[in-house]
Amino acid sequence: MRVIVADDQASVREGLVLMLDLLPDIDVVGSAGNGEEALQQVTRHRPDAILLDLHMPVLDGIETTRRLTAEHPEVAIVVLTTYADDRSVLETLRAGARSYLTKDADRLHIAQALHSAVAGLSVLHPQVQATLLAATGVPHAPAPRDLPDGLTRRETEILALLAGGLTNSEIAATLFLSHNTVKTHINRIFSKTGSRDRVAATQYAQRHGLS
Structure with a gap:
């Protein structure tokens, strides 16, 4: 290089x-x-x-x-x-x-x-x-507790960032993850929470106090 x-x-x-x-x-x-x-x-x-x-x-x-x-x-x-x-x-x-x-x-x-x-x-x-x-006003993930629907700690962290309006690339940069890893986590979040898109996932996060 x-x-x-x-x-x-x-x-x-x-x-x-x-x-x-x-x-x-x-x-x-x-x-x-x-x-x-x-x-x-x-x-x-x-x-x-x-x-x-x-x-x-x-x-x-x-x-x-x-x-x-x-x-x-x-x-x-x-x-x-x-x-x-x-x-x-x-x-x-x-x-x-x-x-x-x-x-x-x-x-x-x-x-x-x-x-x-x-x-x-x-x-x-x-x-x-x-x-x-x-600077962007994005909250940190909530403190450890019983998480709903089998969400892992990392998935909850990513869900909080997603609900804060960050793109996949911004989430990857923030958490030191690859873009593909973030995408995989988000797909799992959608599946576990029954969310069809980012809007539904954001609403889920707000209902459960995860954002």
């Missing part, structure tokens, strides 16, 4: 390049110190993915993400940043980033996020998941 690393702090950037280059399945083909350089590197090297700092000079990570999504939609964008505030998370994801990690993520976690992003999946740091849920 061909990757570009973009971070305005030289020590962080060089450390990430060295760290990722040690992995046998990742080839760092370029690095950049700001958003404009990142765009130039992507145009030059045509990577599979870019590991992108959010707060950079010249062109910040959010605007860089918008430009990359518009000009190079085939490149998977993984944001790596110190921050996990509401505005940054939501704006970056809306701009087209597939994954959002904080800088305390280890090498294997970063590599997993890059591979998942290239495969079209999303990975969100747990702190980012919580921030996203809070």
Whole structure:
């Protein structure tokens, strides 16, 4: 997998390049110190993915993400940043980033996020998941108790997110699950609750105090 690393702090950037280059399945083909350089590197090297700092000079990570999504939609964008505030998370994801990690993520976690992003999946740091849920007003799943109709804890959690208006892709990103896994869970939820669609499942969740 061909990757570009973009971070305005030289020590962080060089450390990430060295760290990722040690992995046998990742080839760092370029690095950049700001958003404009990142765009130039992507145009030059045509990577599979870019590991992108959010707060950079010249062109910040959010605007860089918008430009990359518009000009190079085939490149998977993984944001790596110190921050996990509401505005940054939501704006970056809306701009087209597939994954959002904080800088305390280890090498294997970063590599997993890059591979998942290239495969079209999303990975969100747990702190980012919580921030996203809070910002969108989606409730957490209820505390453990006797669940109706044989629903499992995970199915109840997914039902709560579904009832909160999240799409399958958003549920997958929030819970670190693949899109297919979420779809399988939702089909089971429909079967167990006798729901024909998402509207009926939402009504079920509201009746049973699960949302």
